[in-house]
Amino acid sequence: CSESFLEIQPEQSVATETAVTDVKTLQTALNGVYSKLQQNGYYGRTAYVIPELMADNLFLSLRNTGRYLDYNNFVVREQDSYADDLWNAGYEVIINASRAIQGGEQLSLAGDQLAEANQMVGEAYALRALALFDLTRFFGQSYNFTADASHPGVPAIASIGDDPISPARNTVKQDYDLIISDLSKALSLMNKQTAQGTFSINSAKALLSRVYLYTEQNELAAQYATEVIESGRYSLLDAASYSSLWADDFSQEVLFEIVYSVVDNEGSNSLGHFFALAGYADALATESLYALYEESDSRKTAILRTAKQGAESNALVINKFPEGALETDNIKIIRLAELYLNRAEAYAKTSQEALALADLNLLAQMRDPQAEVISLQGEALLDRILEERRKELAFEGHRLFDLSRNKRGVTIDQGDAVIQAAYPNDRFILPIPLNELNANPNINDQNPGY
Template identity: 25%
Template sequence: MKIKYILIPVLAGLLAGGCKKSFLDLNPETSINGSTFYKTETEIQQAVNGAYSILQPLANESYWIFGEMRSDNTWFQYNTADRGREQWEFVDEFLVPATAECISNFWKNSYIGISRSNDVLDNIPNVTGWTDAARDQYKGEAEFLRAFHYFNLVRQFGGVPLRLTSTQSPDAALSKGRATVDEVYAAIIADLKDAADKLPASYSGTNVGRATKGAASTLLAKVYMTQKNFTDALTALRKVQGLGYSLLPNYADIFDPNKKNGAESIFEIQYLGSQTGLYSTFMYIFAPYTSGSYVTGDSKTSIHGSGSGWNIPTQDMIDSYEAGDKRKDISMGTGYKDADSNFVAIPYVKKYNHGFTDVGRTNDNFPVMRYADVMLMIAECLNEQAFAAGGEAFTLLNDVRARAGLGPKTGVTSQDAFRDAIFQERKVELAFESHRWYDLVRSGKAVEVMNAHGVKQKALSTLIPANGYQITPNKLLLPIPQTDVNLDNLTQNPQ
């Protein structure tokens, strides 16, 4: 068992080799002996790289399903001929069962990431002869990644099993049950505080894209804001503010694969479109399944089955943009033209549509945290402490709006009104980046907004089940995967 758990982080797909373009792309090991692994800095580095790799399948499926499509921003194009992804529809309709594969994938892959981080953290003390800076960096990266997974889990499932050491034997494979939400948050905060102290502010060369001090501090601020601790959140955000990030002048450049990890990027999930197993597929998943190659431009990849037609912008999302907002055309298309140049009014996410590097493969990264998000969070924290008309919070909000080609926000004369303005700006600025669901929940408006959204969606389609979009507070948490409930004796979330 010890050998098994040691090999998992290294052999899970990140050691696919060849062209060294980044820390994602490594030469493979021809053989690895579990009893001698984790003895050198290089081996720790390989394990850390392996801990990053699980982010790719999570972003290709779980993050947008549960962070975006579960919200009022997007839904799905109903495919009457191919029902192979019906459970993804159930997520949108708040009907997803505990046996759903997408639930299991989210849980399983998150815990794989946690396990890989634990392996790194438990074995760092075994390595000697390296610099304190290297040791701190790898420890900080593993702590950041572990905290990132737990933050996603606790927001979606509530209290979850808290595994903070690597599994050494079959007897230790079972958890101690679900930790409380407070216990999970305490572990997340401890990891992120230490990571923020240990991680470098930036990287160069092939290490660009790793977690930084700014990433740890930004994630820590998000944790505090979820707990409504705006004072500590603002302290963390002020640290990020001093690290040299800035808004890019052109909104489209944030998502351009040729301009990855720019001045606005704080953390994004890295993909290499040229490498087997390391490419992204967002463009294909988000294209209408009826669009053939008209949206993707890839005539050799068929768009017709249940693998496409997801994360389709809702009419609410389309209507959220003000007239003249440059972000709208960059973020989404309102439809496409068919072979006869007829316009087909099925909207789609365009933010990750930059062509393909090879058939079925794209090179788009997935943004997780960026500086515009930080600016809006600072504005929110300042407003929660005290509303100040025309103060710094307004300046930050209006700077984000100015880049979008919009004028300053006017007519906002109270704390409540400014709070609404911030959340509205977050909806359009961060659209399709998997923030919306979490913003709805932490604002306390998820039940109200999603029930109203459901009424509109049902009016558009007679194919939605009658009990769909019946959102209660219990529905704000996903069901624990039934397999884990059974095998690990976990208490199920009431639905």
């Protein structure tokens, strides 16, 4: 037999080294990065559910499928598969983004093609920042946990070589420095102001605003929020049209959402299936959250009080994913409302209370025309901003972080029972997955408490 008899090429794969060779393949590689966000171990479910379940917005129905039960019960262990999946999914985004960046930066292009490639490389930077930000906040304590943020964060990947790596953990400070530098790089490369289903200049700025809020660089948080708000490309929906925010794709209020179509079939593992009454309706809204909404608050329509068959006769079912078990709801990552809340919080923390109240009241009035005008000060104002943030961003994966980064204790509401977890708390963050500890000799220490 000739040598060619043994030369067989794969038909469903391409060699790593030829993955990015032109603008077209760069786009294909970049799409791969976005697709990694869709996994149910990441934004497809886990990143939305855990921070709400481990706090006071969600709890598991007494008739549940067992998903996230340990989070509900606040007894997560280092073998936990959701933590494992989240870790791996985060790094899949980081590695694929890094490979797209490296491939894209090696192309020699000019003119329109260069601009197109720059936009894509910029998006890859933004995606890498988003994933590193998520990993840092899930697996490391909040930025202000130590005075200089010198407590352990997660490993960061700057470049890709030929051999497998085993990086050590960065400090949280190093992680945030890299997140901010990636986002800055993204801003310098991108040229799309807005985009549907992908990163744009404005959505990168919005993420930067959130990142600065987490690092307590409040002026910068406010500055980037302002840039987005004043870009004029987005507007808040009023109470009458609030429901379209969830019913429609690419609403005027959303800066970045992950697109799910009928072919991205996560099936019964999707977020919609997890929440919908026609699906599992595993997690329900807490009464304490529901009670916060006035009857006239349009956001109250995002929760339906109904009976769940064979379980709670009076269940609060989440209605932010109206397609539900059809599994085709796009998942919102950044909305304009968050930027008002970011800015209000940043103003409040920098003693610009009037500006803070203006943003707060604007949002509250938009959602509920009958809302009373808020005029609080000091700690009470911050509390009220965080409460509005809870009401606005409920079930969207913010609650645990909003509490812990403000050094607040967390009420883990389990429906029947309640666990009060005081700040600081080892268990506000996830364990480094046991598989990672086993495979990576440079990560020696588990997060305390696991």
